[in-house]
Amino acid sequence: MAFDEIETPFGKSGRIIGGAATYIAYAASNFVKPIQQVSVIGNDFPQEELDSLQQRGVRLDAVEQVPDRKSFFWAGKYHLDMNSRDTLVTELNVLGDFKPVIPESYQGAEFLMLGNLAPSVQISVIKQLKTRPKMIVLDTMNFWMDIALDELKEVLTMIDVLLINDSEARQLTGEFSLVKAAKKVLTMGPKYLIIKKGEHGALLFNNKEVFFAPALPLEEVFDPTGAGDTFAGGFIGHIAKTKDISFNNMKTAIIVGSAMASFCVEKFGTQRLVEITKEDIDTRLNEFVQLVNFDIALV
Amino acid sequence: MAFDEIETPFGKSGRIIGGAATYIAYAASNFVKPIQQVSVIGNDFPQEELDSLQQRGVRLDAVEQVPDRKSFFWAGKYHLDMNSRDTLVTELNVLGDFKPVIPESYQGAEFLMLGNLAPSVQISVIKQLKTRPKMIVLDTMNFWMDIALDELKEVLTMIDVLLINDSEARQLTGEFSLVKAAKKVLTMGPKYLIIKKGEHGALLFNNKEVFFAPALPLEEVFDPTGAGDTFAGGFIGHIAKTKDISFNNMKTAIIVGSAMASFCVEKFGTQRLVEITKEDIDTRLNEFVQLVNFDIALV
Numbered sequence: 001m002a003f004d005e006i007e008t009p010f011g012k013s014g015r016i017i018g019g020a021a022t023y024i025a026y027a028a029s030n031f032v033k034p035i036q037q038v039s040v041i042g043n044d045f046p047q048e049e050l051d052s053l054q055q056r057g058v059r060l061d062a063v064e065q066v067p068d069r070k071s072f073f074w075a076g077k078y079h080l081d082m083n084s085r086d087t088l089v090t091e092l093n094v095l096g097d098f099k100p101v102i103p104e105s106y107q108g109a110e111f112l113m114l115g116n117l118a119p120s121v122q123i124s125v126i127k128q129l130k131t132r133p134k135m136i137v138l139d140t141m142n143f144w145m146d147i148a149l150d151e152l153k154e155v156l157t158m159i160d161v162l163l164i165n166d167s168e169a170r171q172l173t174g175e176f177s178l179v180k181a182a183k184k185v186l187t188m189g190p191k192y193l194i195i196k197k198g199e200h201g202a203l204l205f206n207n208k209e210v211f212f213a214p215a216l217p218l219e220e221v222f223d224p225t226g227a228g229d230t231f232a233g234g235f236i237g238h239i240a241k242t243k244d245i246s247f248n249n250m251k252t253a254i255i256v257g258s259a260m261a262s263f264c265v266e267k268f269g270t271q272r273l274v275e276i277t278k279e280d281i282d283t284r285l286n287e288f289v290q291l292v293n294f295d296i297a298l299v
Numbered sequence: 300m301a302f303d304e305i306e307t308p309f310g311k312s313g314r315i316i317g318g319a320a321t322y323i324a325y326a327a328s329n330f331v332k333p334i335q336q337v338s339v340i341g342n343d344f345p346q347e348e349l350d351s352l353q354q355r356g357v358r359l360d361a362v363e364q365v366p367d368r369k370s371f372f373w374a375g376k377y378h379l380d381m382n383s384r385d386t387l388v389t390e391l392n393v394l395g396d397f398k399p400v401i402p403e404s405y406q407g408a409e410f411l412m413l414g415n416l417a418p419s420v421q422i423s424v425i426k427q428l429k430t431r432p433k434m435i436v437l438d439t440m441n442f443w444m445d446i447a448l449d450e451l452k453e454v455l456t457m458i459d460v461l462l463i464n465d466s467e468a469r470q471l472t473g474e475f476s477l478v479k480a481a482k483k484v485l486t487m488g489p490k491y492l493i494i495k496k497g498e499h500g501a502l503l504f505n506n507k508e509v510f511f512a513p514a515l516p517l518e519e520v521f522d523p524t525g526a527g528d529t530f531a532g533g534f535i536g537h538i539a540k541t542k543d544i545s546f547n548n549m550k551t552a553i554i555v556g557s558a559m560a561s562f563c564v565e566k567f568g569t570q571r572l573v574e575i576t577k578e579d580i581d582t583r584l585n586e587f588v589q590l591v592n593f594d595i596a597l598v
Contacts, residue, residue: 081475176380179518200499203516212590214511216500219478251593285595291511292591294550296584 001039001063002072002095005088006268009080013268016157017049019072020115020139023226025058026273027233028113030281031241033057036106038125040064040098042071052274061103066094082221083198095111102128110243113236114138114159115229116182119151121178126158135245137161138190139232142168156189160245163232164195169187178203179210194235196228204254206247213254214291216262216284223268228260233261259284300338300362301371301394304387305524305567312522312567316348318371319414319438322525324357326385326532326559327412330540332356335405337424339397341369351573360402365393366568381520382497409542411461412535413437413458414528418450425457434544436460437489438531441467455488459544462531464495477502478509481551491549493534503553505535505546512553513590514560515583522567526560529572533559558583 004018021039028035035058043065050060055210075089098121112133114122122138144152145168156162162185165221170176173184178195182205185193195203199221203213225249234257242249262284303317320338327334334357340363349359374388397420411432413421421437435458443451444467455461461484469475472483477494482505484492494502500513500522533556534549541548561583565571 069525103453177520179516195500200496201511201513210516210590211593212513212516213593214500214513214591217478219476223475233565248594252595255593255595281588290594291509292513293302294510294554295547296551296554296588 001041001045002074003044004225004269005073005075006223007077007088008077008223009285010220010222011268015073016269016271017046018074018226018269020117020226020229020232022053022270023229023264023273024113024115024233024236025053026056026270027230027257027264028237028240029056029058029290030260030276030278031234031237031256034059036062036109038062038100038106039269040066040094040100040101042069042094043067045071059105061105062100064094064098064101069094076225078224082224088214100125100128107131111236111240112136113232114155115232116141116144119144119148119155122155123151123158126155135239136213137163137232137236137239139163139228140168142171145171150165153188156185157188161192161194161250162190163194163196163228163235165198165228169193169195176295179205182210192247194254196231198224198227202231202254202258203248204250209247210256211247211251213251213258214288215258216287216291218262218265221265224265225269227264230264231257232260233257255285255288259288300336300340300344301373302343303524303568304372304374305522306376306387307381307522308377309519309521310567314372315568315570316345317373317525317568319416319525319528319531321352322563322572323412323414323527323532323535324352325355325569326556326563327536327539328352328355328527329559329575329577330533330536330555333358335361335402335408337361337399337405339363339365339399341392342366343391344370345579346431358404360404361399363393363397363400368393369375370468375524377523381523382436397405399424399427400527406430409433410535410539411435412531413454414531415440415443418443418447418454421454422450422457425454433542434459434538436462436535436538438462438527439467441470444470451488455484458489460491460493460549461489462493462495462527462534464497464527468492468494478504481509482506491546493553495530497523497526501530501557503546503549508546510550510553512550512557513587515586515590516555517561517564520564523564524568526563529563530560532556554584554587559585 003017006013070093072095073091077084078085116139138159169181173181175181193205204211235253238253238256301318305312369392371394372390375384377384393462415438420587468480472480474480492504503510534552537552562571
């Protein structure tokens, strides 16, 4: 949970609410309650944002507010293609020495979504849970492959589903072919791998099946910030709602994640995620059905 | 119909049979007979290759063989990523002044697939047909946008379906967003636009619907040469077989095209296309169904 300041070819956001956990909670809260949030914020984090999350069923017992320090802050500028960006400012602030403490009230959680953060922090959360969740999903990024590969490899042995993008899958395995990369990742711990390809959709692998979910073709990507986290939130939200961890239900969860991500990019930050209704989500899910549905009986 | 010499990270092909019309005919002949081929070859083109095509139901009445000249020849080398390549040699030879003549025996063709060639040559073929085909599909490339844009714009007004890749769609329209690019293309003549995205699949647009077909995730792309032409051959082959030019059937045709392309890249040149059976094709089509099939009723 953090602040972002985003510049795209369409404009500047000013200082807005961001952070992986924020996006995940906004997306997942459309599908399941309560959500037990674990995060850290500074004294600058607005109370009305915390109230808004609580109203959506997000519990904040383990959101530590540090009285005399500031929240994490990131500023970035997207290039014209909206696929690449420059980081202008990164201020770790309270995130620099974040040591999450899982309260008794959170014990027994059935589904755990670990947003992108230092693998050591992710490990600490897993170890504090007295009962292993039914499914642990982990997001990470190239940064941790560069500076904390050993810890990352350790946490990979503790999880069920890894969520990375195509270039990260290549970096982690040294394989250019995503099919070969997936095979390698599945020997490193995770039983499932989701490779996010941005505007090109996402792939889900287990050791014998593969599923492909497209991204919705959009006229305009206004701001891609948080799209990956929103995807993760939709994914885990659907799994937690249905309590079904089969490959078949994970396919549906990926479509739900893709639908949520397609909303996220329509406005700056979490703005669009806050607005949308159940009906908006259903309409968009139906667009995904139309997008990929074909009749092979005709061949 | 031509010769290629291909180098990939996996090896060198030596001089092999290539050419858009060859790939299209090999792919389409799995679905429909006869195919009325229009092309030009030199005195170096092997008779056994012509025999092989004829045995598959490809008629060669309008394949002009120029006695004292050589066939078109292209040599290229793929980079490690297999997405980009350098052209090492281009010898136009007989293709330099090709003026196709449509014989009386070809009149009445219901479906016309115009492979990538100078727009003026494509126009000439359309104009020689006394009855307009039910569906005209056109493939082209950035090269013609650079040197023959006016003729290309003219032929676009004469066709039904345009087949280009993502960067060509952007170049033709000046729009980065493929959705916006599609809208512009659909004002230029074609009623349907297929945007090929290589390993990222293909999109089909008309003025109110969009369909997305994935590419099959492959462990290895051995040689991508001809994959786009093979896609086109599978597409038009399915349409010609079913004689159904609805959007719904075009979706299926794109899956068929994608399946054929997924075979093409498994070996050098047309080698794999020559080998495969009806059963191989059915098995692969079923893999596409599995790849994108999900149950949204669960949401």
